Amino acid sequence: MGEYSYLYNKSTHGGNCITGDGDHLYIYLKESIAKAVNIDIIVAFLMESGVKLLAEDFKEAVNRGTALRILCGNYLNITQPQALYLLKDFLGDKVDLRFYNNPNKSFHPKAYIFRYKDNGEIFIGSSNISRSALTDGIEWNYRICSDTSPQDYAHFKQTFDDLFFNQSIIVDDNEMRKYSKNWKKPKLFYDLEKLENRTTEDSGFKQSQFVAEMRSEYITDAQDEDRKRGIIIGYPRPMGPQIEALYELKKARLDGWNKGIVVAATGVGKTFLAAFDSKEFKKVLFVAHREEILFQAERTFKCVRPEISTGFFSGEQKDRECDVLFATVQTLGRREYLDDKIFSRDEFDYIVIDEFHHAVAESYVNIIEYFRPKFLLGLTATPERLDNQDVFALCDYNLVYEVRLKEAINKGWLVPFRYYGIYDEIDYSGIDYKNGKYNEKQLEQVLSINKRADLILQNYLKYKSQRALGFCSSRNHAVFMAKYFKDHGINACAVISGNGYSNLDDTQTYLYVVERNEAVKRLKTAEIKVIFSVDIFNEGLDVPEVDMVMFLRPTESPTIFLQQLGRGLRKKGEKKYVNVLDFIGNYKKANLIPFFLTGDIKERNEKSRMAYLPDEDEYPEGCFVDFDFRLVDIFKRMWHEQKNLFDKVKEEYFRVKEYLGDRPSRLSMYTYLDENIYSVIRTKKELNIFKDYLSFLDKIGELLPSEQALIGTKAHEFLKEIENTNMTKMYKMPVLLAFYNKGNMKLAIDENDIYESFREFYSHPSNAIDLMKDNNTSNYKEWGKKEYVNLAKKNPIKFLLQSSPDFFRERNGQFCLAPALDKYINNPAFIEHYKDIIDYRTRKFYKERLEKRYVDEGMDIVDN
Incomplete structure (x- = not known):
């Protein structure tokens, strides 16, 4: 009976009336599932904990051929998305899962219908699929047997069939993703949390079963509940975001992907996700840019996988023989270590690149290009970069799973924020600005003045903060702010890296600067009230007790802004929200801040060009945003001054x-x-x-003389044709690459050229996704010359002949370019632009494939 075998001692097993408490419906269901040939379940909602309880029983049943149908409600968002993901993960297509789809009627049935070889029975009553409803909650259910009550049994069965087939929608992957993306933690649960906080054992108050059930599912950590019941798991189980992401990662690998990126807001458990997802792989590499992140990651992996051996590849420590190796990018990314004598290309089966938005840097690229893992996972909360480098391109736009700030707050995984945009009188127009950044020295000088520090202090004192973080423009600015706060009775410090405190002598600096780990330790105990820093706490800081975040410098990047905001959003105890103080002046891109706060990247891109402020309902649930009226004037002026x-x-x-x-x-x-x-x-x-x-x-x-000679020629027209040719799939690219011939362009290609180009192109998994998803081409890995040539003739060659007859033709069994291009075929400028178009169109296809997926699934398009 597994985990719940001890419940038998409490049960009055065998009667038709099941009343909960000591008489658990789960025991009856477990026995019925074990012998059923058909199972039909209709419930108002599904909970993650209830699905976990029944999943293995269901799996055994469907694997022996039992038909399983489940009809549940999606009304008021009570059904948890992760419960759906768990069912689909365990059972795949062997469960027919549907939502009741009549919004004009309430949906509250709870019945479990079983058909056996000779008869059947129904358990009908008050139990939804949740742990408390199936185990120790006060739930009343009644058993109806087809032998003794055939008419009742038949009526319930017939009604179920009518609802299932005529008033439902199938919960496939797309429907599941749409439901998850739009799911918000119901307001009812917040009220239940307040009720829980007012309730003590001494009060003698006995909660209703519904309250108890919601407490179990949404307030108390599931592992602690299990321990209270005497069920020691030994390691944590995936929670909401991990459950959903694990399902999508598994599906991505089944679809043929060998790499992918997961975008998840700070605080929702990305490292736990990597630890869970890597369990099926023998040797794992985890790469990060700071040792502290590696140490935290090792603890997480050990928690999830206690049996593994671990090692570090950083600084003086160069471990090799271990199951999971944690490496700094600065060390492993050096060419001297990327060598067969040290690590073979296939050394690791699974590679995790943490904080993946850094991965465009050369040392990361060296690692990504050298190793050939079975799967590479990029993790980041903020893939958007100030320099607009395309992080998604490193994983061929395979965004496996995404839960941004807004969604994470809406789902109750992070606390909401109370944001105050405070007018800053600093005039930024006189500060040099280049490549998206202000001159650091000039900025430091105008920000490190007592008048501004006092503005910050007075606003800080309005709120009863116990643990705050202040993000500054430079190390000297951080020290200046720590000194000002400490001089005014607030125990504050600066945490900085490196040397060079030009504004203060060494003795003064020593008084205000505290080593990072010591400062974090003292912040947790509230001995220190405020830590001022620059970017050192953007990543790797885990102090969920932080109740205030202060932005004391111009916001230039959504990545940095959201990282720093995320430092205060982690849930902890009675913490209900985080206060955010943002001091804003007339600096460049200030008008983007309202859109950063929505957590909706697509909306930011589209609406931040207009004289527009987001409506209240565009911010995450429970969040409050207030801008000084003078800032609104600044935003409007910036919008009108656009070029x-x-x-x-x-x-x-x-x-x-x-x-x-x-x-x-x-x-x-x-x-x-x-x-x-x-x-x-x-x-x-x-x-x-x-x-x-x-x-x-x-x-x-900007044209070179050699390129000027192409303007207006047939070669120019041909390049434009390739720039604009339609591409619903990637079939044209290997044909064009066959003409390119690795830089030695050909005017005509034969079947051997086509075959070699197609085989090479589709040896890369990201290029082959369309082939994998089509039943007619899914076996492409077994193809030879005949199959690839047939594909080329039936698709890209046929359509290029139809759409571009001026440039493509067939001659003597060969596929040819127009003779007018002959005199350009060896022109270096022509060849360079031709290849550039192929590379650009390939990347554009990847990105638009991702956008199309989001449109098909009814979600917002993710722009980078």
């Missing part, structure tokens, strides 16, 4: 050029172009530089 769109595109081009140190290609511009700008020009043909990149370069005076 002509083409000028902004041109300005972006030169920004990217300066950043790269070279003229950007199409691929580079597509990767680094500001997403706000791209979201506009992609819909305007006359402004979309990617429709005719050569002409854009010509217009802004």
